[in-house]
Amino acid sequence: MDRAAVASGERPGAKPPTPVPAHSRELSGSELYEVSCSACHGPKGGGVEGLVPPLAGNATLASGEPEYLIQTICNGVRAEESRTGAGMPPFNQKLSNGQIAALSTYVRDIAGNTDSPIEAENAACERRASTPGEE
Numbered sequence: 001m002d003r004a005a006v007a008s009g010e011r012p013g014a015k016p017p018t019p020v021p022a023h024s025r026e027l028s029g030s031e032l033y034e035v036s037c038s039a040c041h042g043p044k045g046g047g048v049e050g051l052v053p054p055l056a057g058n059a060t061l062a063s064g065e066p067e068y069l070i071q072t073i074c075n076g077v078r079a080e081e082s083r084t085g086a087g088m089p090p091f092n093q094k095l096s097n098g099q100i101a102a103l104s105t106y107v108r109d110i111a112g113n114t115d116s117p118i119e120a121e122n123a124a125c126e127r128r129a130s131t132p133g134e135e
């Protein structure tokens with residue numbers, strides 16, 4: 001037994017972990033949901049009784065045009081305007097059209113509408129001209 005190797009914690013053949021660079025690829029809709037939405041709406045979109053509406057199985061979101069869903073993500077909901085008195089932040093400065101499209105597709109999916117994916121050009125937020133990055 002090589003006591004020096006044991007003491008230093010060396011393991012023969014162990015490779016150093018390969019770091020995964022941040023933003024090396026596009027995040028999927030479910031990953032975007034986990035990062036941006038799950039803290040309030042719940043990991044599975046179940047919401048918080050009386051405070052945050054559920055997204056999973058939400059008939060309003062599943063039916064008709066995705067415009068309401070997209071605009072809610074873009075603009076958020078101010079607490080004083082909200083039904084529950086709890087607010088939701090706007091995401092128009094944080095997410096690109098492509099990310100909002102992927103996210104909306106995922107949310108519509110868990111709401112119960114599995115239509116074809118929402119395209120980025122249909123998920124445009126009005127962004128101020130000073131918005132860094134994409135228009």
Ligand code: HEC
Pocket residue numbers: 033036037038039040041051052053055058060061068069072073077081082083084085086087088089091103107
């Ligand atoms: C800080 C907490 C919070 C975060 C983060 C948040 N929301 Fe919300 N969201 C709310 C609240 C509170 C409401 C309900 C406001 C009201 O009472 O009308 C809401 C409402 C909604 C609605 C409307 C639901 C309906 O039945 O009318 C949608 C859609 C929605 N959120 C999607 C999202 C998505 C997608 C994300 C992630 C990008 C997100 N929310 C992030 C708190 C949050």
